[in-house]
Amino acid sequence: MFKHIFRKNKSESNKAAQAVQREKFSKDLDENIKCVQEVLAKCCDLESRPIRIGRDRQIRAHIFFLDGMVDSGFMAANVLKPLMLLDPGDTGGPKLDDEILNSLLPAGTVDIVKSPNILVSRILSGSIAMIIEGRESAFAIEAIGWQERAVEESQTETVVKGARSGFVENIRVNRSLIRRMIRYPDLKFERLNLGRITNTEVNIAYIDGIVMEGLVEEIKRRIAKIDIDGVANFGMLQEMIDDSTFSIFHQSYSTERPDRACSCLLEGRALILMDNFPFVVVVPSAITHFFQSAEDYSSKYVVASFDRLLRFVGLNITVLLPGLYVAIFSYHHEMIPTELLKSISQAREQLPFPIFLEMLVLELSLEVLREAGVRLPRPVGQAVSIVGALVIGQAAVAARLVSPPSIIIVALTAIASFTIPIPEGSDAHRLLRFPVLLAAGAFGLPGIITAWLMLLVHLAGMRSFGVPYLSPISPFFLSDWKDFLVRVPSSFMKKRPIQTAKTNIRRQGSWKRGGK
Amino acid sequence: MAKKVLVLLAIIPLLLLPGGCWDRRETEDLLLVDSIVFGKPNTGDTGQYRVSFITTRPSSGGGEQMGASGEEGTAQAATQWEVSSYGTTLEEAIRKFSIRSPRYVYLAHNRIIMFEEGLAKEGISQAVDFLLRARGTRLRNYVLIVKGDTPDLLTSSPQFEDTLAGELYSILETSVGEGDYYYPSDLNIIAQGILTNGLDPWAPFIETFSTDQASDSSADQPVIIRGTALFKADRLVGYLDAEETQRFLLLKGLSNAGYYDIEINGRKLSYRYEQAKVRRRLTVEDGRVNVSFDVTLKGLLEEIHFYSNLSKTEIASLEKSLSAKAEAALLGTVNRCKELGSDALGIGRLIHSRKPEIWKEYSKNWYSIYPEIGIEINVKAQIAGTALGTKPIVPKISE
Numbered sequence: 001m002f003k004h005i006f007r008k009n010k011s012e013s014n015k016a017a018q019a020v021q022r023e024k025f026s027k028d029l030d031e032n033i034k035c036v037q038e039v040l041a042k043c044c045d046l047e048s049r050p051i052r053i054g055r056d057r058q059i060r061a062h063i064f065f066l067d068g069m070v071d072s073g074f075m076a077a078n079v080l081k082p083l084m085l086l087d088p089g090d091t092g093g094p095k096l097d098d099e100i101l102n103s104l105l106p107a108g109t110v111d112i113v114k115s116p117n118i119l120v121s122r123i124l125s126g127s128i129a130m131i132i133e134g135r136e137s138a139f140a141i142e143a144i145g146w147q148e149r150a151v152e153e154s155q156t157e158t159v160v161k162g163a164r165s166g167f168v169e170n171i172r173v174n175r176s177l178i179r180r181m182i183r184y185p186d187l188k189f190e191r192l193n194l195g196r197i198t199n200t201e202v203n204i205a206y207i208d209g210i211v212m213e214g215l216v217e218e219i220k221r222r223i224a225k226i227d228i229d230g231v232a233n234f235g236m237l238q239e240m241i242d243d244s245t246f247s248i249f250h251q252s253y254s255t256e257r258p259d260r261a262c263s264c265l266l267e268g269r270a271l272i273l274m275d276n277f278p279f280v281v282v283v284p285s286a287i288t289h290f291f292q293s294a295e296d297y298s299s300k301y302v303v304a305s306f307d308r309l310l311r312f313v314g315l316n317i318t319v320l321l322p323g324l325y326v327a328i329f330s331y332h333h334e335m336i337p338t339e340l341l342k343s344i345s346q347a348r349e350q351l352p353f354p355i356f357l358e359m360l361v362l363e364l365s366l367e368v369l370r371e372a373g374v375r376l377p378r379p380v381g382q383a384v385s386i387v388g389a390l391v392i393g394q395a396a397v398a399a400r401l402v403s404p405p406s407i408i409i410v411a412l413t414a415i416a417s418f419t420i421p422i423p424e425g426s427d428a429h430r431l432l433r434f435p436v437l438l439a440a441g442a443f444g445l446p447g448i449i450t451a452w453l454m455l456l457v458h459l460a461g462m463r464s465f466g467v468p469y470l471s472p473i474s475p476f477f478l479s480d481w482k483d484f485l486v487r488v489p490s491s492f493m494k495k496r497p498i499q500t501a502k503t504n505i506r507r508q509g510s511w512k513r514g515g516k
Numbered sequence: 517m518a519k520k521v522l523v524l525l526a527i528i529p530l531l532l533l534p535g536g537c538w539d540r541r542e543t544e545d546l547l548l549v550d551s552i553v554f555g556k557p558n559t560g561d562t563g564q565y566r567v568s569f570i571t572t573r574p575s576s577g578g579g580e581q582m583g584a585s586g587e588e589g590t591a592q593a594a595t596q597w598e599v600s601s602y603g604t605t606l607e608e609a610i611r612k613f614s615i616r617s618p619r620y621v622y623l624a625h626n627r628i629i630m631f632e633e634g635l636a637k638e639g640i641s642q643a644v645d646f647l648l649r650a651r652g653t654r655l656r657n658y659v660l661i662v663k664g665d666t667p668d669l670l671t672s673s674p675q676f677e678d679t680l681a682g683e684l685y686s687i688l689e690t691s692v693g694e695g696d697y698y699y700p701s702d703l704n705i706i707a708q709g710i711l712t713n714g715l716d717p718w719a720p721f722i723e724t725f726s727t728d729q730a731s732d733s734s735a736d737q738p739v740i741i742r743g744t745a746l747f748k749a750d751r752l753v754g755y756l757d758a759e760e761t762q763r764f765l766l767l768k769g770l771s772n773a774g775y776y777d778i779e780i781n782g783r784k785l786s787y788r789y790e791q792a793k794v795r796r797r798l799t800v801e802d803g804r805v806n807v808s809f810d811v812t813l814k815g816l817l818e819e820i821h822f823y824s825n826l827s828k829t830e831i832a833s834l835e836k837s838l839s840a841k842a843e844a845a846l847l848g849t850v851n852r853c854k855e856l857g858s859d860a861l862g863i864g865r866l867i868h869s870r871k872p873e874i875w876k877e878y879s880k881n882w883y884s885i886y887p888e889i890g891i892e893i894n895v896k897a898q899i900a901g902t903a904l905g906t907k908p909i910v911p912k913i914s915e
Contacts, residue, residue: 246517330540334624338548341625345543346574354542442531444540 023115029133032116033062036129039120040064046123053083053132054096060133069126071145078107079128079141096132100139109142121199149278151177154256156423161298166256171201171275177258178205182265189273190216192223194237198230201275202237205265212268212284212500218465219270219283234277241272241283243463248431250424251464253289254279260294268501284464284500285424286471288484290315293421296487305486312485314419317412318429322363323440323448325409326356331444347403356441358402362410363437365392367430370414467499547619548572550596550681554643555632555666557602565635567609568600568666569621570681596679598670606646623652627685629703630660630669630722636745636752644707644750655704658688661721661745661752668724675738684722687741696771697758698741710750713879714864718764721745721755746858748883754856756849763849767809767861769794775818776897778834778841783822787838789815789897798870805874807863808892813842814900820908831899838897846893854887863889 025032033048040046045067053059061083065075082104101110113119113129119138123129126144151173154166167174175189186208194202204219222241231237234254242251252272255261256279261271264282272281282289291311296304328335329344336344351358369388376384396402413433420426432455439447462469472480477498482488494508553568573595601616603609614621629647631640647653662669674683688700701719709717725740744761746754756764765771772792778785791814799806817826817834824830853861864882868875878885 246521329543333541333543333546333622338625338627341543341546342548342572342574345546345548348542348544349574351544354540356540438528438531442534 023117025114025116025131025136025138027134027136029060029062029131032131032138035116036064036120036123036131039116040123045069051080051084055087057084059096062131064123064129064131065143066123066126069124069146070128070143074107074143074145075128079105079130079143082106083130097135097137105139105141107141107143111140112137113140148173157255157257157260157294157421159293159295159298162294163257163259165258167258167261167278167280169276169278171203171273174258174273174278174280175203175205178262178265178271181258181262182207186210187265190220192220194223194226194274195228195230200231203271203273205261205271205273205280206269207265210266210268210496210501210504211270212465212467213503215270215283215465215500219272223272231274234274234279234281237272237274238281243465247458247462248428249459249462249469250428251285251462251469252281252283253285253422253424254281255422257294263297266507267497268504284467286464286467286469286499287459287473288480288497289422290420290425291485292483295421297490301487301489308485308487311419311421314416315425315429317416318420318426319432319436320448320452321409321413321416322359322433323436323451324445325406326359326437327440327444327448330355330441344403344405347405351400351403353401355406356437358406359409359437360441362402362406363413363433366410366414471499472497541620544574545619546622547617549621549623549626550679551628551630551684552623552626553630553632553662553666553669554606554635554640555662556634556638558665558667563604564602565604565606565609566600566602566632566666567606567613568598568670569613570596570598570670570679572679572682573597596674596681598680600666600670606643623650624654626653626657628658628660628681628688629653630662631719631752632662632666633664633721633752636661636747639750640706640747640752641710641750644703644710647703648707653703655702655707657703658685658700659703659706659719660684660688660741661719663721663723663742663745663755669722669739672724672739680739684739684741688720696762696765696773698744698761699765699770709747709860712865714859714866714868714875714882715862716749716858716860717747718858718860719745719747720761744860746853746856746860748856748858753858754852756852759845760849760852763846764853764861766792766811767794767846767849776838776842776845778837780822780837784819785817785821785834786819787815787897787899788818789813791815796866798866800871800874804890805867805871805878806890806892807866808894809846811842811846811893811895813838813895813897815897816901816903817899818903820902823908823910825907826902835897835899838899839895842895842897843893846895847891850891850893854891857883857887859883859886863891 025035037046037048043066046064047067048062048064051061051063053061063080083100086104097112101112111122113122114137116138119129119140122140122142126146127140127142130139130141132139148170149168151165151168153164157166165177167177179187184207188204188206188208190204192202192204194200202223204216204223206216219241223237226240228240238250238252238254239245244251255264261280261282265271269282269284272283274281291308293307293311296307299307333341348355353361372384372388373381393407397404397407417426417430420429436448436451439451441447443450460468460470460474468475471477472484479495480497480499482493483497491508491513495505496507498505549569549571551570553570555566555568557564557566599613601609601613603612610621631643635643647657648655669680672680674680677683677686688698691698691700698720701717706717706719709715720741721743722739723742725738742755743758744756744764745752746756762771762774766774773788773790774792776787776789778787791812793812795810797808797810799808850861853859859882863886864875864878867878
């Protein structure tokens with residue numbers, strides 16, 4: 001049954017690609033116009049107009065473009081005006097094409113296209129198409145002029161000190177943002193297309209000579225394997241190229257910051273850029289990324305190291321604290337200082353639910369609040385947070401449904417989860433606390449230890465494009481620890497990460513620090 | 517893979533169902549025992565034990581409340597619940613109590629173990645054996661001896677803290693420093709003392725404080741630590757008062773602060789030492805073992821009731837008389853221990869460690885040899901200064 005359904009879907013999806021039937025232009029202009037109009041039938045944004053060009057305006061031509069995709073001012077000044085007003089010097093011989101191409105059109109990118117298929121795809125990506133009477137070819141003049149967002153500060157990875165620019169939706173701008181930081185001929189952008197229908201542009205960026213050996217080929221292989229109509233989000237792409245699909249962790253991570261992306265390039269990693277998405281995907285990724293923030297490199301190494309250790313503590317709090325609280329307070333009362341036990345048991349006096357259930361409900365309601373918070377329209381946001389914080393939180397304590405210590409634990413967990421700088425990391429860890437909580441409620445501390453060990457085994461077995469996910473912890477590389485839980489002064493980081501830059505490890509020459 | 521996921525999904529509800537079947541206990545289901553008192557019933561039935569528990573009863577208000585609303589906002593202090601239970605064994609007495617207790621009797625947070633004088637005189641080894649076997653109790657639990665009757669103790673009320681056990685615990689915790697009139701002893705010290713040949717246990721003792729001036733309501737009687745109880749093996753043999761305790765702790769090396777007052781021509785002088793060094797020596801003369809304690813004290817003159825210009829020679833003579841006074845006091849304490857037959861000072865251990873071959877003979881009947889051992893005290897009291905003043909104040913009008 002499934003086979004049948006799959007087969008049916010396949011044939012349907014192929015239909016769209018077959019819509020453009022004609023492979024070649026004919027000599028007849030009207031037929032060519034009809035052909036393009038047929039393919040783009042029922043597209044109300046298709047604009048077309050006939051024009052006359054050449055000496056004495058004798059030659060008929062036709063122009064197609066999509067409304068909103070092209071810059072109309074640019075079109076008028078650089079396409080229509082020269083064509084309609086200037087003299088090509090030829091009445092219609094084979095030289096006319098050259099004349100138009102070489103001296104009439106001041107636009108940057110002008111191509112002669114031989115097939116209607118390609119012409120349509122150029123129209124769809126923001127070109128002006130011009131078909132001239134009596135020619136088996138057409139002109140595609142690039143005049144992209146759609147509305148887009150300017151380069152703004154990154155929303156997901158904000159820093160106090162650091163570059164303010166963030167990636168935008170336009171892949172060309174993103175490329176330029178990277179290029180501006182690395183002005184080096186060996187910085188390569190290789191182009192691929194993804195999606196039969198969406199035809200999304202995907203770029204692989206890397207620095208030749210530094211990039212991990214075989215990485216680019218492997219990325220290309222994995223992307224080429226994907227057979228899909230369209231990729232609606234870069235997360236889908238991430239998932240489709242991940243090594244372990246079923247893991248809770250992404251084996252690549254995305255960043256919105258060009259500076260971060262560039263430092264990854266210099267470490268021997270590769271970037272995957274995707275058109276229409278203001279994020280680039282970094283591969284291979286490792287556990288070190290959970291603790292690194294762009295901020296670290298603009299603050300002094302002591303401060304940066306302290307912050308990293310804080311993030312490590314924050315990560316552990318996120319995953320373990322609710323579980324530890326439940327385990328210790330329902331199984332291991334011996335471990336608690338007497339005064340603390342007394343105050344907690346006093347606070348829990350006459351509460352209806354066991355501590356495990358209480359924590360489970362509170363943690364779930366925190367997730368509900370968080371999820372609702374993402375979607376709240378801004379005007380009601382404040383009202384809802386008051387309801388969430390005051391009414392639910394305080395009233396629940398006053399009504400003796402939950403105890404104040406549990407609220408503290410939940411709040412601490414929520415805050416700690418935001419110390420992890422990359423969303424991929426914090427999302428995974430936020431979820432991991434539920435299995436840990438479950439294990440703690442069922443088995444106490446042995447349960448937590450088992451859950452933790454299972455997580456470690458999973459992490460240690462995972463790879464991202466051949467690089468062990470837990471490196472530099474396991475396998476152990478001392479030199480990579482310089483930029484992991486602590487950050488040593490920049491002048492001491494003379495080497496690139498061993499796993500990603502195997503062949504070109506040296507990053508700094510032997511030089512003496514300033515003042516020496 | 518799908519199979520794996522299914523198995524994982526099946527495990528989750530299975531985990532929840534037996535969740536905590538083994539020993540999960542909510543904190544509010546625990547009866548936190550703060551102190552256990554072991555004693556004998558008043559009826560004179562010798563085969564019986566009385567075990568009393570001092571526990572904290574959590575306040576019904578639930579401790580702190582955020583709401584300032586009238587009914588709920590009042591934070592009630594925790595109160596104590598004291599209860600006694602009887603049995604032919606200690607275990608039976610505790611079992612009987614746990615049957616009638618509304619909550620699970622939880623001993624792991626017990627902080628003070630008390631032995632009533634009557635039981636202590638008969639021997640505490642059975643009780644200590646029970647405590648060492650019990651899962652809940654800790655070696656770090658403080659041990660106190662109750663001079664007088666347990667019921668008197670249980671009816672007396674704490675003066676400052678919420679519960680009696682809490683008050684005694686705080687007193688013991690803050691013992692080190694000022695005066696050093698007592699020093700906490702714990703279950704570990706008691707157990708070592710009972711088991712080690714040549715070392716006897718000791719513990720502070722408490723008494724219900726009742727003076728004639730105290731209010732007649734017995735519920736207001738405070739409990740205070742009076743001094744140190746000395747044991748011979750596992751039996752209580754006598755008490756040292758606060759002054760003697762100070763000397764005793766000095767010789768044991770547990771204290772290094774204290775006072776000596778001397779009188780010169782009927783006028784008083786108070787000396788406080790803040791540094792003390794004790795060196796223990798062992799000499800053998802004609803087969804007789806002599807133990808000597810060389811004590812060096814360093815301190816200040818705190819109070820002088822007579823005029824003196826405190827010249828070097830005068831200070832030297834004051835030092836001499838202070839040394840003599842301290843020597844006599846320390847010797848008095850040593851003799852008191854000898855009289856009681858308790859080797860809490862660990863003279864036997866000293867001989868054992870320094871002269872094992874002699875100890876081999878002595879160990880067989882140590883308690884008969886112990887009073888015969890010559891103990892010598894040499895004190896060198898040094899006056900390091902005269903505190904903040906120099907010469908004493910002289911009234912303008914002389915008598």
